[in-house]
Amino acid sequence: METRRSDSQDILMLGNETKITEIILLGFQDLVDFHILLFLVFLVIYIVAITGNILILVLVIFEQRLHTPMYFFLGNISFLEFCYTSNIFPRMLSDLLTGNKMIFFSSCLTQWYTCGSLIFSESCLLCAMSYDRYLAICKPLHYATMMKTQTCVQLAATSWLNGFICFLPLLFLMLQLNYCGPNVIDHYFCDYFPILELSCSDTTVLKLLGYIVDAMFLVCPFLLIVISYVYVISAIFKIPSTTGRQKVFSTCSSHLTVISIFYGSLIVVYMLPKTEGETGTGKFSSLLYIVLPPLVNPFIYSLRNQEVRDALRNITGRIMHKKFIP
Secondary structure (H helix, E strand, C coil): CEEEECCCCEEEEECCEEEECEEEECCCHHHHHHHHHHHHHHHHHHHHHHHHHHHHHHHHHHCHHHCCHHHHHHHHHHHHHHHHHHHHHHHHHHHHHHCCCEEEHHHHHHHHHHHHHHHHHHHHHHHHHHHHHHHHHHCHHHHHHHCCHHHHHHHHHHHHHHHHHCCHHHHHHHHCCCECCCCEECCCCCCHHHHHCCECCCCHHHHHHHHHHHHHHHHHHHHHHHHHHHHHHHHHHCCCCHHHHHHHHHHHHHHHHHHHHHHHHHHHHHCCCCCCCCCCHHHHHCHHHHHHHHHHHHHHHHHCCHHHHHHHHHHHHHHHHHHHCC
């Protein structure tokens, strides 16, 4: 066995076969003159996203009035987006600051698996939240018995497990492929289809499975959400008073906005037709779902939700009271 390294490849040679051990993520190499600016912009985005989601999570945990099913799911989403941004941003920021574009192949697979699993888990959690809104508005008399604490925990646990379990077969099949180069990905993080392009094996089946998994865990929850809100909106229009309709709709508006941003960004990236020869545009369009949901969701839930604003003022008041009044 011998090892051969070059500037563009980190490949382990086993006899006449080669195996990739490290990958080069090109990142934003076309914008090398703006790397410091991009670093500062993404650093601010990362700090704001992390702070916002941690704040929402803390409010949901420690504020008694937010101990309801809707905010239980919101806390899960905030924790998920904290994990999501922490999976992508630190390595991207390190690349922009140091210029080190290398990542171990095992770390690349881990990043893809974690990223994809968290996206699908969020899709399932948003579906669970829509089911909660459906029961609260369309079945108010049965809401307390149908949406018990045990039910909420089961729905959240199922959402998390669905996201991580559904990718295990893909991960297992990807590990069976031969990766013999090139070892360069024109992206700032490890994504499914770019990784498959590094393989010298036949990836037709895996590409097809990737589309099937996407359809199952993105399209199916989205359709369930649409169906839930058809019933919800129908029920809202049956409320006789305008004030009553506005009050009920306000409880759904934040969730609807988050759903629109989450699925809208994924549709733009994955479902709109691509121009022939587009090679590096995917990494820029992917910023829509990498950056936008974790960044804006805490603001949506805090600015558009009176209960969250009241909880924030309540906790802030308690902290200030303990600090200045012995």
